[in-house]
Amino acid sequence: MKATCWVAPKKMEVREVPDPKILNKRDAIVKISSTAICGSDLHLYNGFLPMMEPGDIMGHEFMGEVVEVGSGVDNLKVGDRIVVPFPIACGDCGACKAGAFSLCENSNPNAYIAEKLLGHSPSGIFGYSHLTGGFAGGQAEYARVPYADIGHIKVPEGMTDEQVLFLSDILPTGYMGAEMCGIKPGDTVAVWGCGPVGQFAIASAYLLGAERVIAIDRFKYRLDMAREKAGAITINYEEVDSVQDVLMDLTAGRGPDHCIDAVGAEGHSHGVLYMHDRMKQALRMQTDRPIALREAILSCRNGGTVSVVGVYAGLIDKFPMNAVMNRSLTIKTGQCHVHRYMKPLLERIQRGDIDPTFIITHTMPLDQAPEGYRMFNNKEDHCEKVVLKA
Amino acid sequence: MGASIETSTNTMNGDGGSAAIGTAIGEQARPRVSTTARYQRIANADRGTGGESLANFLGVFSLGLGLAQMIAPEGMSKLVGIKDAEGNRGLMRALGAREFSNGIAILSRQQPEKAMWSRVAGDAIDLALLGKVMANPENSRSRALFATANVLAVTALDVMAARTLSMQPRTVANEGADKGIIRTKRSITVGKSPEECYAFWRNFENLPQFMRHLESVTVTGERRSHWKAKAPAGQTVEWDAETLEDRPNELISWRSTEDADVYNAGTVRFQKAPGDRGTEVRVELEYKPPLGKLGSKVAMLWREEPGQQVMDDLRHFKQVMETGEILFSDATKQRGMHPAQPDDKPVEL
Ligand SMILES: NC(=O)c1ccc[n+]([C@@H]2O[C@H](COP(=O)([O-])OP(=O)(O)OC[C@H]3O[C@@H](n4cnc5c(N)ncnc54)[C@H](O)[C@@H]3O)[C@@H](O)[C@H]2O)c1
Ligand SMILES: [Zn+2]
Ligand SMILES: [Zn+2]
Numbered sequence: 087m088k089a090t091c092w093v094a095p096k097k098m099e100v101r102e103v104p105d106p107k108i109l110n111k112r113d114a115i116v117k118i119s120s121t122a123i124c125g126s127d128l129h130l131y132n133g134f135l136p137m138m139e140p141g142d143i144m145g146h147e148f149m150g151e152v153v154e155v156g157s158g159v160d161n162l163k164v165g166d167r168i169v170v171p172f173p174i175a176c177g178d179c180g181a182c183k184a185g186a187f188s189l190c191e192n193s194n195p196n197a198y199i200a201e202k203l204l205g206h207s208p209s210g211i212f213g214y215s216h217l218t219g220g221f222a223g224g225q226a227e228y229a230r231v232p233y234a235d236i237g238h239i240k241v242p243e244g245m246t247d248e249q250v251l252f253l254s255d256i257l258p259t260g261y262m263g264a265e266m267c268g269i270k271p272g273d274t275v276a277v278w279g280c281g282p283v284g285q286f287a288i289a290s291a292y293l294l295g296a297e298r299v300i301a302i303d304r305f306k307y308r309l310d311m312a313r314e315k316a317g318a319i320t321i322n323y324e325e326v327d328s329v330q331d332v333l334m335d336l337t338a339g340r341g342p343d344h345c346i347d348a349v350g351a352e353g354h355s356h357g358v359l360y361m362h363d364r365m366k367q368a369l370r371m372q373t374d375r376p377i378a379l380r381e382a383i384l385s386c387r388n389g390g391t392v393s394v395v396g397v398y399a400g401l402i403d404k405f406p407m408n409a410v411m412n413r414s415l416t417i418k419t420g421q422c423h424v425h426r427y428m429k430p431l432l433e434r435i436q437r438g439d440i441d442p443t444f445i446i447t448h449t450m451p452l453d454q455a456p457e458g459y460r461m462f463n464n465k466e467d468h469c470e471k472v473v474l475k476a
Numbered sequence: 477m478g479a480s481i482e483t484s485t486n487t488m489n490g491d492g493g494s495a496a497i498g499t500a501i502g503e504q505a506r507p508r509v510s511t512t513a514r515y516q517r518i519a520n521a522d523r524g525t526g527g528e529s530l531a532n533f534l535g536v537f538s539l540g541l542g543l544a545q546m547i548a549p550e551g552m553s554k555l556v557g558i559k560d561a562e563g564n565r566g567l568m569r570a571l572g573a574r575e576f577s578n579g580i581a582i583l584s585r586q587q588p589e590k591a592m593w594s595r596v597a598g599d600a601i602d603l604a605l606l607g608k609v610m611a612n613p614e615n616s617r618s619r620a621l622f623a624t625a626n627v628l629a630v631t632a633l634d635v636m637a638a639r640t641l642s643m644q645p646r647t648v649a650n651e652g653a654d655k656g657i658i659r660t661k662r663s664i665t666v667g668k669s670p671e672e673c674y675a676f677w678r679n680f681e682n683l684p685q686f687m688r689h690l691e692s693v694t695v696t697g698e699r700r701s702h703w704k705a706k707a708p709a710g711q712t713v714e715w716d717a718e719t720l721e722d723r724p725n726e727l728i729s730w731r732s733t734e735d736a737d738v739y740n741a742g743t744v745r746f747q748k749a750p751g752d753r754g755t756e757v758r759v760e761l762e763y764k765p766p767l768g769k770l771g772s773k774v775a776m777l778w779r780e781e782p783g784q785q786v787m788d789d790l791r792h793f794k795q796v797m798e799t800g801e802i803l804f805s806d807a808t809k810q811r812g813m814h815p816a817q818p819d820d821k822p823v824e825l
Contacts, residue, residue, distance in 0.1 A: 091815075104818045106806075107818060109809060110802075139807070140815065141816075143816055158800070176799045178667070179794075180667050192795045192799055195804060196805075198787060210803075216816065219807070220816040221806060221807070222805075230806070230818070232803055
């Protein structure tokens with residue numbers, strides 16, 4: 087089959103590789119119809135996440151048709167059309183039973199390595215380095231899905247791939263980002279980053295009852311989308327002296343009640359701070375650039391919530407713990423527990439509460455994945471989200 | 477199991493234990509669990525192995541350093557003042573890769589002190605290279621000096637950590653080491669009852685299901701069993717073991733028989749975890765690799781550091797108990813590094 091392989095930082099190749107096989111009883115094999123490139127893939131593309139091997143198959147947002155089912159899966163049959171959640175989760179361990187699927191205790195065969203880096207191991211993830219298990223990903227013609235009995239949602243008749251594909255990751259992720267805020271009527275929510283995750287966080291904050299949502303980015307086309315499609319008030323951080331000051335003005339000195347970081351490790355900025363972070367990175371004093379996170383913490387109102395869905399891969403410097411502690415802030419975070427959001431969000435799509443297709447700007451064949459990566463990474467041609475057709 | 481490993485850690489009846497619960501807590505407010513004494517005993521016996529946390533820090537540091545050198549070799553060469561020629565960039569990238577794999581090796585504790593010393597050696601190479609760079613008038617000296625100071629500081633830490641690791645203090649975990657006995661202990665929480673965990677483990681023929689280095693265990697008598705382990709190159713190592721103690725739903729301990737070539741002994745304890753968290757499973761294991769050729773075969777069995785092997789086994793025990801089988805990924809299906817991509821090799825399920 088054809089698969090998108092990581093070769094080196096900034097170098098992806100579509101290669102011919104062996105077809106996947108059933109390795110465990112609860113596996114299923116899916117013939118992929120649609121798959122997408124995620125902001126998380128960009129951290130691998132740019133070499134920020136450790137433990138990639140040349141030849142690793144990328145991709146964790148995918149859907150398709152079941153073509154083979156393991157003997158331990160009793161709720162799927164050949165021909166079923168399913169969307170697969172990106173965390174791999176057993177459904178039986180303490181974490182899964184508590185609904186924390188991205189913390190599954192049984193699904194990372196390389197847990198011992200993750201433990202050394204993170205203290206404890208999170209779940210396995212498709213196509214997301216050997217730190218999270220070394221599972222082949224879904225930017226390919228076929229994929230093996232472990233624990234397929236709980237790791238899927240069936241697509242109702244009549245719905246298009248585009249309507250349901252993002253249930254695999256970014257729609258639940260944006261939703262969880264907003265849900266973790268515990269939004270109350272009248273609340274103002276600020277969202278850093280207007281990538282796909284940011285867009286869905288904005289929309290979800292409204293679904294969950296926010297009064298106003300303010301979105302921050304520097305790409306005009308992304309800010310336009312946030313304003314016109316998701317309904318946000320937008321700030322272009324390159325056109326203002328201080329985002330924090332603008333937020334203070336907009337909230338009459340209170341600060342946003344909740345701040346969502348939908349940027350992560352590769353935050354960008356202008357001026358001295360950015361130089362500082364690039365320097366620190368180069369001098370190996372930190373691996374990540376926590377620019378949006380710092381700003382979110384400092385902007386948040388006293389006693390507010392900072393919800394972090396942007397991914398951090400390593401260590402950061404100049405973390406304003408004094409602000410967190412002295413101002414009673416709550417930090418909530420996590421890889422999305424996708425399994426628990428798939429059904430309710432599918433229902434919301436069916437009811438017409440949200441139409442997730444608005445973020446798609448590019449659809450291309452799997453063969454062109456390397457080009458898709460380049461465009462999405464460099465934000466060329468007003469790229470917001472790339473869907474690949476296998 | 478050697479008499480030195482305490483098997484009398486009394487588990488179930490915690491009488492006398494209640495005195496150990498904080499006396500500042502009013503009678504009526506005291507937790508209803510009977511004892512904290514059992515856990516205090518575990519805490520007392522556990523001293524870890526000194527030097528590890530510093531090694532951990534350096535492991536993390538190494539990762540960061542290696543990452544920067546690999547990702548941004550141009551930036552790094554500029555920062556350390558090396559002229560940004562293609563060759564230099566390759567060099568920086570190579571240094572980065574070494575730094576990075578060191579980090580992983582230190583952190584994953586595959587023989588941490590060896591990895592630490594290879595770091596020290598690596599630092600020496602860095603220093604030598606920087607020295608060469610400084611001697612070249614084309615490169616900026618002050619920057620290189622700055623980098624040298626940086627590397628020197630790291631080197632000092634490395635030497636310290638490597639020395640602490642190789643002079644580990646005496647702890648339960650390494651006592652007897654000078655007699656050639658290697659001892660280790662690990663634990664895990666399994667979401668099943670002590671009865672279920674005990675029953676599965678007590679049927680020794682189940683052990684190869686989660687101890688991947690075992691080929692088979694055959695029960696040969698009431699207290700006897702025959703163990704067969706896989707060694708490299710298709711060879712096997714075999715021994716007989718006897719059950720020393722068997723307390724249903726609580727504890728099993730075993731040791732190899734007198735005439736076995738490979739001395740090894742183990743105890744597994746099952747104890748109800750607090751709340752509805754299942755069972756706390758604790759394993760203590762000791763073994764003495766024999767000398768000579770067989771010795772090296774046995775050492776290979778444990779090549780990943782015994783604690784790591786026991787932890788893997790426990791993790792697999794949890795998987796088997798909770799989900800029914802051990803999960804494989806494309807990369808971990810085979811031993812050794814393998815890209816996350818399917819292969820053509822047949823699957824044995
Ligand atoms: N928690 C999860 O489960 C989960 C799931 C999916 C993605 N993610 C993470 O979410 C993040 C965003 O993903 P995406 O697909 O939207 O990626 P993306 O790259 O399309 O979006 C990131 C956006 O952040 C903007 N940005 C950079 N610096 C900024 C700053 N200082 N202030 C404001 N905006 C800034 C960029 O311009 C860009 O538009 C990534 O870190 C990704 O790894 C997390
Ligand atoms: Zn993703
Ligand atoms: Zn689980």
